[in-house]
Amino acid sequence: MNIRISNGRLVDPANRLDDTQDLFISNGRIVAIGRAPRGFAAQRVIDAGGCLVTPGFVDIATHLREPGQEHKGTIASETAAAVASGFTTVCCPPNTQPIIDTPAVVELIHHRAQQANSARVVPLGALTQGLAGKVLSEMAALKGMGCVGVSNAREPVTDTNVLRRAMEYATTLDLTVHIQPRDAWLGRGGCMHESPLSTRLGLPSIPAAAEAMEVARVLMLCEATGTKVHFGRISSGRALSLITEARQRGARVTADTGIAYLLMTADDIGTFDPAYHVQPPFRGEEDRTALRQGHKRGDVDALCSDHQPHNRDAKAAPFESTEPGISMLDTFVDAVEGGRARHRRPAPGRGFCHLCAGTNTWP
Amino acid sequence: MSKSKPVVDLDVEAVIADMATRLKQFLKASKRSKPLIVGVHTGGVWVAHALHEALGLGEAVGELNIAFYRDDFSRIGMHPTVSPSNLPVAVEDRHLVLVDDILYSGRTVRAAMNEIFDYGRPASITLAVLIDREERDLPIRADIVGATMQLAAGEHVKLTGPQPMKLELSKVGA
Amino acid sequence: MSLALQTDSKGRLRHFLTVEGLPRSLLTEILDNAERFTGVGERAVKKVPLLRGKTVINLFFEPSTRTRTTFDLAAKRLSADVMNISIETSSAKKGESLADTLRNLEAMHTDMFVVRHQSSGAPFYIAQQVGPEVSVINGGDGRHSHPTQAMLDAFTIRRVKGGFDGLSVAIVGDIAHSRVARSEIHALRTLGVSDLRAVGPRTLVPTGIEAMGATPYYDMEEGIRGCDVIVMLRLQQERMDSALLPSAHEYFQLYGLTQQRLKLAKRDVTVMHPGPINRGIEIESAVADGSQSVILQQVTHGIAVRMAVMAMCMGNQAEAGE
Numbered sequence: 001m002n003i004r005i006s007n008g009r010l011v012d013p014a015n016r017l018d019d020t021q022d023l024f025i026s027n028g029r030i031v032a033i034g035r036a037p038r039g040f041a042a043q044r045v046i047d048a049g050g051c052l053v054t055p056g057f058v059d060i061a062t063h064l065r066e067p068g069q070e071h072k073g074t075i076a077s078e079t080a081a082a083v084a085s086g087f088t089t090v091c092c093p094p095n096t097q098p099i100i101d102t103p104a105v106v107e108l109i110h111h112r113a114q115q116a117n118s119a120r121v122v123p124l125g126a127l128t129q130g131l132a133g134k135v136l137s138e139m140a141a142l143k144g145m146g147c148v149g150v151s152n153a154r155e156p157v158t159d160t161n162v163l164r165r166a167m168e169y170a171t172t173l174d175l176t177v178h179i180q181p182r183d184a185w186l187g188r189g190g191c192m193h194e195s196p197l198s199t200r201l202g203l204p205s206i207p208a209a210a211e212a213m214e215v216a217r218v219l220m221l222c223e224a225t226g227t228k229v230h231f232g233r234i235s236s237g238r239a240l241s242l243i244t245e246a247r248q249r250g251a252r253v254t255a256d257t258g259i260a261y262l263l264m265t266a267d268d269i270g271t272f273d274p275a276y277h278v279q280p281p282f283r284g285e286e287d288r289t290a291l292r293q294g295h296k297r298g299d300v301d302a303l304c305s306d307h308q309p310h311n312r313d314a315k316a317a318p319f320e321s322t323e324p325g326i327s328m329l330d331t332f333v334d335a336v337e338g339g340r341a342r343h344r345r346p347a348p349g350r351g352f353c354h355l356c357a358g359t360n361t362w363p
Numbered sequence: 364m365s366k367s368k369p370v371v372d373l374d375v376e377a378v379i380a381d382m383a384t385r386l387k388q389f390l391k392a393s394k395r396s397k398p399l400i401v402g403v404h405t406g407g408v409w410v411a412h413a414l415h416e417a418l419g420l421g422e423a424v425g426e427l428n429i430a431f432y433r434d435d436f437s438r439i440g441m442h443p444t445v446s447p448s449n450l451p452v453a454v455e456d457r458h459l460v461l462v463d464d465i466l467y468s469g470r471t472v473r474a475a476m477n478e479i480f481d482y483g484r485p486a487s488i489t490l491a492v493l494i495d496r497e498e499r500d501l502p503i504r505a506d507i508v509g510a511t512m513q514l515a516a517g518e519h520v521k522l523t524g525p526q527p528m529k530l531e532l533s534k535v536g537a
Numbered sequence: 538m539s540l541a542l543q544t545d546s547k548g549r550l551r552h553f554l555t556v557e558g559l560p561r562s563l564l565t566e567i568l569d570n571a572e573r574f575t576g577v578g579e580r581a582v583k584k585v586p587l588l589r590g591k592t593v594i595n596l597f598f599e600p601s602t603r604t605r606t607t608f609d610l611a612a613k614r615l616s617a618d619v620m621n622i623s624i625e626t627s628s629a630k631k632g633e634s635l636a637d638t639l640r641n642l643e644a645m646h647t648d649m650f651v652v653r654h655q656s657s658g659a660p661f662y663i664a665q666q667v668g669p670e671v672s673v674i675n676g677g678d679g680r681h682s683h684p685t686q687a688m689l690d691a692f693t694i695r696r697v698k699g700g701f702d703g704l705s706v707a708i709v710g711d712i713a714h715s716r717v718a719r720s721e722i723h724a725l726r727t728l729g730v731s732d733l734r735a736v737g738p739r740t741l742v743p744t745g746i747e748a749m750g751a752t753p754y755y756d757m758e759e760g761i762r763g764c765d766v767i768v769m770l771r772l773q774q775e776r777m778d779s780a781l782l783p784s785a786h787e788y789f790q791l792y793g794l795t796q797q798r799l800k801l802a803k804r805d806v807t808v809m810h811p812g813p814i815n816r817g818i819e820i821e822s823a824v825a826d827g828s829q830s831v832i833l834q835q836v837t838h839g840i841a842v843r844m845a846v847m848a849m850c851m852g853n854q855a856e857a858g859e
Contacts, residue, residue: 428573430573431573431577431585431586431587431848432585432586432587436587436588436852437852437854439852440549440849440851440852440853440854441570441848441849441852441853446573447572447573447574447575447576448576449576455581477586478585480582481580481581481582481584481585482580482581482582483581
């Protein structure tokens with residue numbers, strides 16, 4: 001089967017390509033770009049005019065909401081959204097209901113993903129049972145079922161001894177530990193970045209230090225245990241610089257941030273707009289700039305959607321009572337491409353390079 | 364929109380002097396002693412002060428601002444600030460002389476009487492007006508009328524003052 | 538956005554949610570209107586028929602005696618029909634959402650909601666939910682705003698001091714958790730107070746208070762020196778439990794308003810407190826009951842100010858309804 005995809009805007013970060021060119025596929029493999037190979041006769045021509053043609057994107061944090069919160073989204077609905085936005089693989093965190101701490105839950109997710117038959121779903125397993133931070137989960141069994149890493153999601157493992165053991169055990173199994181850093185106490189109960197605006201709005205706030213402190217604690221253990229750690233959804237410049245310094249000293253650490261953190265700041269909350277209620281919170285302009293620069297330099301290894309679909313009611317309440325998170329997959333490509341259309345300067349097309357595995361080299 | 368015509372030719376002071384004379388007779392005939400003069404903001408207060416002086420009464424003039432009693436609140440909202448009502452003496456069992464500049468629909472007088480009763484129960488109310496336009500929405504009449512005036516549709520008359528008091532005619536849409 | 542939501546196309550008050558962003562002329566209009574309403578409470582019939590036939594619901598999600606009572610009285614003195622609903626004892630416990638509660642109450646043809654809620658911003662949410670002919674007045678939301686309290690304090694200051702220009706005002710105590718302090722800072726700054734001080738320990742004076750227009754003072758004596766007005770805030774017992782302060786005793790030692798300290802302020806200093814007061818914790822009885830204190834006048838003024846705000850919002854519904 002020969003396929004010609006014509007008139008599309010072809011973006012391939014690995015080959016530094018961003019141009020309107022045709023793509024030629026033969027028997028499931030790309031055989032040429034631009035001009036048809038000699039003797040190529042297309043059985044099928046896809047007109048991709050006005051579309052992007054890219055390698056399948058990989059999203060490192062997609063909340064699929066299933067199992068447990070099917071009123072917000074299902075594996076079928078969210079993988080469909082993923083594919084529509086160019087994502088062919090999505091990684092879902094373990095904070096489903098039930099939590100992904102047994103092989104049975106992983107099996108359920110795989111089963112549903114197969115039924116949906118759109119994006120590939122790779123789950124993260126729980127680092128501790130029930131994400132309670134007390135007892136290690138059966139990481140080998142979870143890995144055996146296809147979990148690509150382990151994580152305690154947004155729940156900090158407060159007992160540093162447990163955290164150390166969990167990291168050591170994960171390292172035994174060569175599993176990457178994904179950390180969404182947040183101090184258990186500092187900023188507890190907060191719903192926005194601690195800033196002059198949080199003072200004005202009188203909203204309970206979370207200082208940026210709450211993130212950096214947890215990064216520092218994990219890094220200490222990481223350097224002692226040699227664990228591979230991936231820090232997810234970094235929101236502050238300070239936390240990012242700690243990670244970068246640790247990496248320069250040889251620690252096996254990587255970091256991502258949500259695309260929204262490059263675009264928004266706490267000020268976007270305006271007058272209690274719950275659409276901007278996220279965890280970790282959008283921070284100040286300085287942090288946003290630091291993340292953008294870190295992204296440019298490659299200190300941010302990946303961008304992710306941190307996609308969190310919601311039912312209507314989740315955001316229909318006073319700010320503090322609303323649920324955090326933004327449904328992001330749907331607008332991801334626009335966000336990367338155009339920045340925010342009205343107020344932000346457009347991001348260059350190379351933003352895509354951080355979405356495609358192993359291509360984080362484009363300047 | 365609104366075009367002001369020259370001042371209407373009426374000697375306001377002479378009219379008030381005449382009103383004072385008749386008011387005095389009226390009060391005497393109806394045995395209303397020690398009257399308390401109450402003017403309705405803004406023009407009515409000016410006329411009230413003039414009558415008060417002419418009658419040589421001792422107690423201060425009461426002032427009513429009927430903004431809180433208007434029946435058009437739900438249509439036009441709060442009126443811009445003017446001074447509040449001020450009745451310096453208790454109205455209970457007193458003979459009141461309520462004074463306004465223009466009597467037209469009767470709605471202002473209705474509102475003023477409502478307000479007076481929220482201060483207490485007067486023995487009587489005598490209504491004195493400078494101008495009676497002789498058109499009414501409500502069954503209200505004045506006891507003492509300075510002058511009558513019939514205006515065409517769209518015409519309005521307004522008292523300007525306080526020194527000197529003059530009548531001004533205007534026509535909306537002219 | 539706050540300004541847009543609160544005022545109509547002519548800049549008149551539709552809801553009263555926050556003082557922030559409202560122009561000085563509008564705040565002055567509120568004070569002037571309140572002045573007109575003060576006489577009503579002194580008459581034989583303490584009532585004017587302005588809001589006759591209108592329905593006001595006091596929707597309180599948080600306990601309150603003073604604010605609810607004065608709103609209740611204010612509405613009644615305007616001849617409105619008033620209903621008091623405490624949600625802690627009502628549907629919130631049955632799991633009804635705020636939006637559903639509102640829809641039900643609105644279906645009863647309510648004209649105005651006075652809302653107190655523990656969440657900052659809740660009245661904004663409510664104002665966005667209700668129909669165009671319904672007004673919302675913020676009776677205090679979380680730590681965010683308590684605009685009628687700020688306006689009655691401003692009213693009291695204007696009555697006592699004659700104006701705002703050139704005044705030094707110190708707000709003392711738990712600024713961080715105080716909606717009164719926030720609203721007062723906005724109100725007094727807008728009305729022309731140039732020297733506005735936020736006095737308290739660093740645990741209770743939040744970051745970014747300067748951005749709102751108040752100068753932080755961490756020393757009580759420095760903070761009240763030469764002041765014309767001192768506003769004392771209530772100190773909640775919870776502050777000791779959440780590691781913000783060691784003890785009420787030490788707080789009083791450092792920040793309590795005593796007669797001795799009062800001498801550092803101007804001779805004719807005015808002492809205010811939004812109430813309820815904690816004698817011996819933030820303020821000495823001799824000061825609270827002393828000649829400089831206007832604490833009880835504040836309560837009286839609260840009714841007139843609330844009448845003014847209710848009448849203004851309700852009167853401006855006319856346009857929305859047409």
